[in-house]
Amino acid sequence: MRTRRRLSPARAAAWTYLALIIFVTVFPFYWILRTALSDNFALMAEPSSVLPVDFTLGAFERVLGLATPEESLAAGGSGASLELGPYLVNSIVYATVSTALIVFFSTIAAYAFARLQWRGRDLVFSLFLSALMVPGILTLLPNFVLVKELGLLNTFAGMILPGALFSAFNIFFLRQFMLGLSTETEEAALLDGAGRLRVLFRITLPMSSGPVITLSILGFIGMWNDYFWPLLVTSDETVQPLTLALAVFKQSSPQSQPDWAGLMAATLVAALPMLVLFMVFGRRIVNSIGFTGLK
Structure with missing residues (x-):
């Protein structure tokens, strides 16, 4: 009982x-x-x-x-x-493309830090980790100046590219997971003549599908809710996401x-x-x- x-x-x-x-x-x-x-x-x-x-x-x-x-x-x-349709499409494009690029480049970088042996690897990884201690607000102005000088204001490229190539948290998250994976299967594939990229996408990535999906979901949610950066680099309603539609609705x-x-x-x-x-x-x-x- x-x-x-x-x-x-x-x-x-x-x-x-x-x-x-x-x-x-x-x-x-x-x-x-x-x-x-x-x-x-x-x-x-x-x-x-x-x-x-x-x-x-x-x-x-x-x-x-x-x-x-x-x-x-x-x-x-x-x-x-509120014209929901155009803003909804803009949010889907912004969140989907940003998430796909961030996860893709983070996966490649995490594999390089977890599996490849190269001079200065630990030092570079320590520099990557130091980026976690830098508040995101400090990078907004330099990124805005860069986007403006490149003529990418009021474009999807201007919203997506500054954050698409680097995410310290994603790289750290995936690297920690990959370090715990067995290397026997990867070593056997390398002995059979497979290249590093093939090993990554055919062996390591399928075994890391759980963390990759998790980062994709978290990244998509974060990009969907992003407000300040799109507000900073866009003023054209044709590219503004749904979060900015609330301000447009109030101002109108x-x-x-x-x-x-x-x-x-x-x-x-x-x-x-x-x-x-x-x-x-x-x-x-x-x-x-x-x-x-x-x-």
Whole structure:
């Protein structure tokens, strides 16, 4: 028979702390959903209500362009709409191409640090690790100047290339995993005449599929949510990602009062694909990170 564990003070404190962390994490998402499902006029009358005020889907209709400007203004909106299609395509192109390039070059660099023997390898790897201690904000201005001098402002290349060739965390992550892999199969392939690139893509990479997929998912989520760098190098709506559409939606308001319900609905629309992606692959990400850390 199963015996029930006594609720000790330490266990009660642990469960209380866990419940608090979950509440702090989940409540902002609930508040966004509550605001998005509220009527703007009723929302201003009852701003502290926990439940949606005068439940309506009008905010989502305004964001997706399903409501006319007259209907939007009558519902307390700003009259603006969000052209979801072009921004969505831009986000997919930006996140997909950036993730593919970053993971590809990180895999090659990690293999070179884990398997190849060359002079100065450990010193160069130490320099790579030092890049982890440099805040990303310090590299924004030099990258912006470089992109401007190359004439790549308002282009996908200008958004993608500065971060596509180097990722210190990805290289460290994959190198640590590759160091734990057996070298017998690779050595046998080399004795049979296979080249290093063939060994990498035919043997090492399939064995490293878990960490590679994890980095791809994390990289895609990061690029999808990226805001400041696209804001810095783009001003043309034809290349701006979905995250910048929220600012465009707010700036196109002809009223002084922001369309809070519409802004929260637009935020949900922008975040929903990443929430679904993380819910589907969350266990794989956690398990792969834990396994790589053990290596």
